[in-house]
Amino acid sequence: MFNQSSSLRVFLTVLAVMLASFSASTQAAERDYISIVGSSTVYPFATVVAERFGTSTQYKAPIIESTGSGGGLKLFCAGIGVSHPDVTNASRRIKQSEIDKCAENGINDIVEIKIGYDGIVLANSTSAKRMSLSRRDVFLALAKNIPNPDGSESLIQNPHITWKDVNSELPDIAIRVLGPPPTSGTRDAFAELALEAGCKTFDWLKAMRKTDKSQYKAICHGVREDGAWVEAGENDNLIVQKLNADPESLGVFGFSFLDQNSDLVQGSVIDGVEPEFENIANGSYKISRPLYFYVKTAHVDLIPGIKEYITEFTSDRAWGEDGYLVDKGMIPMSDEERNQFKTAGMELTTVRLASD
Amino acid sequence: MTSRIEVTSSGSHWDTAAFKRRLRRRRAAEKRFKWYGIGAVLLGIFFVLMLFFSIAINGVGAFWQTQIQLDIYFDPTEISEANLYSANYGKLVKQAMYSQFPEVTKRKEKRQLSRMVSVGSDVMLQNLVTADPSIVGTTRSLWFPIDDSFDMLYKNDFGRNSNKGGAGLISKNQLGWFDTLVEQGKIESRFNKRYFTAGDSREPELAGLRGALMGSFFTILVTLAISFPVGVAAACYLEEFAPRNKFTDFIEININNLAAVPSVVFGLLGLAVFINFFGLPRSVPLVGGLVLSLMTIPTIIIAGRAALRAVPPSIREGALALGASKTQTVIQEVVPLAMPGMLTGTIIGIAQALGETAPLLMIGMVAFIVDVPGGPLDPSTVLPVQIFLWADSPERAFLEKTSGAILILLAFLIAMNIVAVIMRRRFERRW
Known part of the structure; x- marks a missing residue:
């Protein structure tokens, strides 16, 4: 038999003691580490900085959660105090509505630091031929509704089956593009930078932007639902593996994954420019977006190490042209921009959006 | 007819x-x-x-790490009593690397050469020196982890044959140096101790599971400490004391419902109650354990009631006939006989909790955390979360780390289930 009541009693006593010790230590509400939330695109870069910061200073390494840009700003703007995050990462600029939300909760001073760029690539397996596309091709291949080819100002449902249908110079293979789901920042950026840019090449659609903005957005950002565009989940590694298994399909993901897997996949040429480091850095490769992080000024005196974290992030050994972030696939800014945002970070300049 | x-x-x-x-x-x-x-x-x-x-x-592959042997001269001009913690240890590693290939003089090539050793090497030297300052002035032959792309190169010829050479991450020069070092026997695959002793890292060659293992340990401890007593007490009351009426039927139905609720819902509840209302900190095992115990309690209650029901009424009647009170009967006779069944249920519930990620997402335990937690109030992740985070990392070398972590998690789950089966076999009593 089970050695009954004695072992049971010992077991219960141990549990009771543990419970008591936990409840006694719950009082500590201080936080001695930086709490960071935000974009999953910035996450691979911010985590490297956090780790270096933790090993090279006397401060603890910051805790970083990957919540997406929008989710991060929502948490960030929820209030001031140790239970709220100190820093949020974003793969797009903060919106006025978010600044207002922050202000409602007493957060008036937010420091904006741009850290670099991230390219979005359309890649296929290295065993297939490299594609050369224009953004107009991308739009015509992937948009749900496209302008009527007869030239009239009306829309038809996207009839294209192969890339050759889109543009006679392209190969005769079926259109199949694996990409991130709508919740992803990469998808937003792809819709804006690739699809919308292709959409704008039609003058009457461009003119619609002024007259009917929501209709314009629906046309230019709407993606096919007939199987040509495949939602492949947030995991970019998975997309790379799928591309390798199916050389006829293309995938949409961040440049850092192309960088790490360039023996398996190759980036398509967009508007005549290859997705390479230099081309993204100098802006000639068009599908790229800036990355930011935002700091709550009110927390600088509350949580130890925030200023030092900014110093580490904006140091040349991190975001410089030979820095460790570049090794991880981030595209650095020009010297001028780096100086500008380094100063903003050091002086804790509050962000102001130009009214455009 | x-x-x-x-x-x-x-x-x-x-x-x-x-x-x-x-x-x-x-x-x-x-x-x-x-x-x-x-x-x-x-x-x-x-x-x-x-x-x-x-x-x-x-x-x-995750349990082995390619390492490089370097003769480090602990230069007394670089390290002194005053700067034990701030000396330029990286320089010592670089110099040792340069001395392997004296013909390399160009700045760019030197940089490529020094990048073959893991970036964590300087911290390893610093730890050695601070632990024992007397080694300053001596030369030691030490093994350092090699950068992850070279680790992949050594293990599975990572991109060696592609025209870009190592996925474009390894230059032709580096490939040549690497082959020379392998010929000299300076590069070897050795047991990856860091994998079990280090916290998380963004460098695959430095990343370890200890943070996640400790996080899982504390989380499960909290879960056990809460769900077991509550679960057993509830089972005892419902089975032995409660009257049979509509109210207890209602409770029973709801316990069964609770056992079927998707686990992410408990995470939302945890966020609303423990973090927003009680003001407990984010990302800590205490909150994780509380959330997981909400999930485990119904399992324990259901298993506990089944075990109590299996104890024959003659035991109770015998105890009562000898003059024992109702409480004495339950605590001294019935519960000990039902204990094997209850513990089996508990182990299965805990094994389930060990593999959960979804409820922890809401309470901030899905995060990049370097420091190994020392208690249930230090921020930490758990094993399945670590698997999830590594699977999402761009570096190829994390693929094997992910699979290695899955192996360890599976080993834990199998071990727990075997314990449950053995307990059932050994202590179960049939009437």
């Missing part, structure tokens, strides 16, 4: 061709049915084996 009588009268009713056909068909159906069953079992086994093998094949 007449024909039937004729058949019976003309001999055996069981001798006709029609009957034999029917019999054959029935036997064939029986055999077919048996094979369907065997087929289903075989298919299941095949998938399980495939899963295990594919993970094991990918994962064993």
Whole structure:
């Protein structure tokens, strides 16, 4: 038999003691580490900085959660105090509505630091031929509704089956593009930078932007639902593996994954420019977006190490042209921009959006 | 009617061709049915084996790390009493690397050369010196982890044959140096101790599971400390004391419902109650354990009640007849006899909690955390979360780390389930 009541009693006593010790230590509400939330695109870069910061200073390494840009700003703007995050990462600029939300909760001073760029690539397996596309091709291949080819100002449902249908110079293979789901920042950026840019090449659609903005957005950002565009989940590694298994399909993901897997996949040429480091850095490769992080000024005196974290992030050994972030696939800014945002970070300049 | 009588009268009713056909068909159906069953079992086994093998094949590499042997001269001009913590240890590693290839002089090539050693090497030297300052002034031959792309190169010829050379991450020069070092026997695959002693890192060669293991340990401890007493007490009350009426039926239905609620819902509840209302910190095992115990309690109650119900009434009646009170009967006689069944239920519930990620997402335990937690109030992740985070990392070398972590998690789950089976076998009593 089970050695009954004695072992049971010992077991219960141990549990009771543990419970008591936990409840006694719950009082500590201080936080001695930086709490960071935000974009999953910035996450691979911010985590490297956090780790270096933790090993090279006397401060603890910051805790970083990957919540997406929008989710991060929502948490960030929820209030001031140790239970709220100190820093949020974003793969797009903060919106006025978010600044207002922050202000409602007493957060008036937010420091904006741009850290670099991230390219979005359309890649296929290295065993297939490299594609050369224009953004107009991308739009015509992937948009749900496209302008009527007869030239009239009306829309038809996207009839294209192969890339050759889109543009006679392209190969005769079926259109199949694996990409991130709508919740992803990469998808937003792809819709804006690739699809919308292709959409704008039609003058009457461009003119619609002024007259009917929501209709314009629906046309230019709407993606096919007939199987040509495949939602492949947030995991970019998975997309790379799928591309390798199916050389006829293309995938949409961040440049850092192309960088790490360039023996398996190759980036398509967009508007005549290859997705390479230099081309993204100098802006000639068009599908790229800036990355930011935002700091709550009110927390600088509350949580130890925030200023030092900014110093580490904006140091040349991190975001410089030979820095460790570049090794991880981030595209650095020009010297001028780096100086500008380094100063903003050091002086804790509050962000102001130009009214455009 | 007449024909039937004729058949019976003309001999055996069981001798006709029609009957034999029917019999054959029935036997064939029986055999077919048996094979369907065997087929289903075989298919299941095949998938399980495939899963295990594919993970094991990918994962064993994680337990070995390619390392490079370097002779480090602890230069007293660089390190002194005053700057033990701030000396330029990286320089010592670089110099040792340069001395391997004196012909390399160009700045760019030197940089490529020094990047072959892991970036964590300087911290390793710093730890050595601060632990024992007397080694300053001596030369030691030490093994350092090599950068992850070279680790992949050594293990599976990572991109060596592609025109870009190592996925474009390894230059032709570096490939040449690497081959020379391998020929000299300075590069070896050695047991990856860091994998079990270090916290998380963004450098695959430095990343370890200790943070996640400790996080899981504290989380499960909290879960156990809360769910076991509460679960057992609830089971005892409902089975032994509660009257049978509509109210207790209602409670019973809701406990069964609770056991079927998707786990992410508990995460939302935890966020609203423990973090927003009680103001407990984010990302800590205490909150994780509280959330997971909400999930485990129904499992323990259901298993506990089944175990109590299996204790025959004669035990209770005997105790009561000898003058024991109701409480004495339950605590001294019934619960000890039901304990093996209750503990089995607890272990299964805890094993389930060990593999959860979804509820922890809401309470901030899905995060990049370097420091190994020292208690249930230090921020930490758990094992399945670590697997999730590594699977999402761009560096190729994290693939094997992920599979290695899955192997460890599976080993824990199998061990816990085996303990549950053994306990059931050994202590279960049949009446």
